[in-house]
Amino acid sequence: MILPQQITRNMALVLLSFMFFIAQVHAADQDINKxxxxxxxxxxxxxxxxxxxxxLDRNHYRKVNLDRQxxxxxxDRYLNRLDPNHSFFLQQDIEAFKPYRENLSKALKTGDLKPAFAIFNRYRQHAEARARFMLARLDDGLKTLDxxxxxxxxxxRKNEPWLKNQRAQDELWRKQLKxxxxxxxLNNKTDEEIIKQxxxxNTNLLRRLYQSNxxxxxxSYINSFAGIYDPHTQYFSPQTAENFDINMSLSLEGIGAVLQAEDEYVKVVSVVTGGPAEKAAQLKAGDKIIGVGQGKKGPLEDIVGMRLDDAVKLIRGKKNTLVRLEVIPATAKDGSTRIYDIVRDKVKLEEQDxxxxxxxxxxxxxxxxxxVITLPTFYVDFKAAQAGxxxxKSTTRDVKALLTDLKKQNIDGLIIDLRGNGGxxxxxxxxxxxxxxxxGPTVIVRDNRGRTEMQHDRVEGQFYTGxxxxxxxxxxxxxxxxxxxAIQDYGRGLIIGSQSYGKGTVQSIQPLNHxxxxxxxxxxYRVSGQSTQNRGVIPDVQFPSLYNNKDIGENSLPDALPWDTIKATDHKKFYDFSRYLPELIKRHEQRSALDPEFVYLDEMKDYITQFENQKTVSLNEKxxxxxxxxxxSKRxxxxxxxxxxxxxxxxxxLDELEAIQNDPDYKKEExxxxDAFVAEAGKILGDLITPQLPG
Incomplete structure (x- = not known):
């Protein structure tokens, strides 16, 4: 069982979603002219x-010497956390912060927060200046823009040097306005509508600055420090922690997406398996939500610059009500938007059977x-289990019941589909x-002192042997x-698909005074001695993927713990598939080259890669x-x-495509x-079963 207070990646995502779906109470708007x-x-x-x-010094898995380096x-992480696109701080600010850089080690050890707040307040000054810059030029109208x-x-601009001076900053802001x-x-707004929006x-941005506390x-400061240990180490304020404790046992009524603030945008971190957004099959990780409308005809309210909790308050709502989201897709580098209709529903992970x-x-x-057994998550009813x-309800019990039924139907092989399963x-x-x-053993857990503990299957025999x-x-x-x-290390079955995420660490929640x-x-660690951390599981037969490994996955996160190995534990392999893999891969490639769905996936991957690599956008309208x-046209x-x-x-x-995709009948049909990829996995398994397979 999961140890008390320990959480895996899936639970961490739940934590994030609860954090982002809790609306906090704010003070009344202040006079934004001050x-x-x-x-x-x-x-x-x-x-x-x-x-x-x-x-962190005593308990974290990674040992970090809090020296000057x-x-x-x-x-640097704190500066980039506040100003990731290098649009606010000037070079003169960085020079003024030099004493803070040199003495930050001492400040951290002694609890001196003056450097952190001085930098944060300077950031707010620049953010305020930018909002007022934009408002002043919008007052002049769009005719001043060529x-x-x-x-x-x-x-x-994250790798660009800090802006040299105020003149360079004004020039950048002017281009950003254009x-x-x-x-x-390009989204068919009139100039009058554009100015108003x-x-x-920018007024929302000003209000957000007044509402910050x-x-x-x-x-921001403490998480910049915690992040140098690893990306899953994080501080939660008293309000966030209280909301998490209260709501861990509650279901949510919303769209089923994990959101975060990025610059002035609300960004989709992930879409919850089985939730309304996933069922609508439109919203994707990396998309930015810029507008929210209630019902079919409610006006779209611009949420750029709005506090995350206020924006989420608009996105959430009662079950069976419709919310319209104006979204900049992750692949739309030109800022073009789409409108997605999503019917809200309860999001309850334990119902993902x-x-x-x-x-x-x-x-x-x-x-x-x-x-084929599809498993969206590894779930268990802890309360019922503890109550005796x-x-x-649990994953293993449900799968066992499904297997019993499948065996009665004399299946020739089995696929366990873990795509999208976050843990x-x-x-x-x-x-x-x-x-x-x-x-036998299934997984090894090693703590920060190098001590190992092994999880075992202690039940003799196999429930399914095919x-x-x-x-x-x-x-x-x-x-x-x-x-x-474990299935791969034991040679119990083939692993098919694309490289997994690489989340191979254990977290614990510890209380603080604040x-x-x-x-x-x-x-x-796997029984073979390999960690699942960072590298994940490499399939025996690989499928193409629309996910960019540089953007999604443990290895894309800063300061992620490395992949490494320990001594393998004794385990007996069932089969050695290595001699069959060349022929299995050859047959798969021959089929997929002619399969329309695989061809589509390859073409979409090339399309996305082409426009993801676009570094600049033109400010010439034509x-x-x-x-x-x-x-x-290419899409x-x-x-x-x-x-x-x-x-x-x-x-x-493409407007016709978007209309079709919003049609309920089309969604049901889809x-x-x-599933072409499940079908191909079945064919690969069928090839393995076939006696004529050479090897």
Whole structure:
């Protein structure tokens, strides 16, 4: 079972979603014509900062010497956390902060928060200046902006030097204003609507600055420090911690997405499996929500610059009500938007039950029945189990019941589909593995002192002995990787899909005098001695993926703990698939080259990669329109090739595609459409079963 206070990645995502879905009470709006007042630290925050430093030094898995070098890392991370696009701080600010950089190690150890708040207040001054700059130019109208001039805007400035002076800053802000105007014009807004929307947006930014408090500064600073240990170590303020404790047992009524603030935007971190957003099949990780409308006809309210909790208050709502989201897709580098309709529903992770079906696959002229069990998460009813209820709900119990039914139908093979499964109960991963292996170890946990503890399957025999495969993708993490890794190490089944996430660490929640600290205290290792951390599980047969490994996955996170190995533990392999893999891969590649869904995935991956690598956008209106037309034309061609292969009517434009995708009948049809990737996994398993396979 999961130890008290320990959480896996899936639970961490739940924590984030609860944090972001709790609306806090704010003070009444202040007069935004007055300067934003400076913030000051509290004694409780100073004490908490010392506690955090000491607790991480004693208990974290990674040992970090808080010397000048690591303190400078905290300093740089703090600056980049506040100003990730290098649009606010000037070079003269960085020079003025030099004493803070040099003495930050001492400040951290003694609880001196003056450097943190001085930097945060300077950031707020620049953010206020930018909002007022934008409002002043919008008052002058759009005629002062020349959209015929051949200018460009660098999209991602995180690696750019700090702005040299006020003149360079004004020039950047002017270009950013032009970019915002062009993006709205390309979304068919009139100039009058654009001015009104951008004024409201920048007024929201000012209000957010007035509503920020000392806890905002403290959290940013302490999390900049905590982050140098690893990306899963995090400080939670008293209000955030209280909301988490109150709501861990409650269901949510919303869209089922984990959100975070990024600059002035609300960004989608992930979409919860089985939730309304996933069922709508539109919202994706990396998308930015810029507008929210209630019902079919409610006006879209601009939420750029709005506090995250206030924005989420608009997104949340009662079950069965419709919310309209105006979204900048992660792939839309030009700022073009889409409108997504999502019907709110309860989001309750424990209701994401395992399910099963049977598919028929043909290999070498012989048709075989392949059972497929889809597992969205590793769940268990802790309360019922602790209360001693005999029939408490759990992943392993449900899968066992499904397997019983599948065996009665005489399946020839089994697929466990873990795509999108972010983890959950470690004990369930252990118990589920036990259904497929004989008695033996399943995973090793090593703590910060190097001590190891082994999880075992202590039940003799196998509940299912037939051929099997496990499907994973980039969003399969934590407990999913433990299960898939064990199946692979034991040679019990093939692993098919794309490289998994790489979340191989254990976290614990520790109370502080002021808030709570989540810290990493252990790592997972497979029975082969390999950690699942950072590298994840590498499939035996790999499928293409739309997820960019540089953007999604443990190895994309700063200061992630490294992949490493320990001594393997004794375990007996069932099969050695290595001699069959070359032929299995060859047959798979021959089929996928002709499979319309695999071809579509490859084309979409190339399309996304092409526009992800775009470093700049044009600020010339005619050129920008041509660039957008080219992008949409390429996407339309890809969609029509797919539709032609399906025997569907070809589209005249992407607007027709968006209308179709919003149609409830189309969504039902897509849900019922055979999954080409499961079908191909079944064919691979069928090839493995086929006697004629060489090897």
């Amino acid at each position: 300067p934003v007042p400076p913030l000051k630290p509290t004694l409780q925050q100073a004490i908490a900062s010392v506690n955090v430093v000491q607790m 690591s303190a400078e890392k905290v300093f 959209f015929n001039k051949n200018e460009t805007l660098l999209i991602d 970019d915002s105007v062009l993006a709205l014009r 951008l004024k409201r947006r 000392s806890e905002d500064a403290f959290q 395992a399910s099963s079906k049977i598919i028929d696959v043909t290999s070498n002229g012989k048709t075989r029945k392949i059972g 209820e005999k029939n408490y 959950g109960s470690l004990q369930e991963a252990n118990d589920l593995t036990g259904l497929f292996i004989n008695e 051929p099997m495969a496990v499907m994973v993708d980039r969003l399969s993490a934590s407990a999913s990787e433990i299960f898939a890794g 808030g709570q600290l989540k810290l990493t205290l252990a790592k997972f 050129k920008r329109k041509r660039e957008l037309a080219t992008m949409r 339309l061609a890809i969609e029509n090739r797919r539709r032609k292969s399906r025997g569907e009517t070809l589209l005249n434009n 849900e019922n459409r055979p």
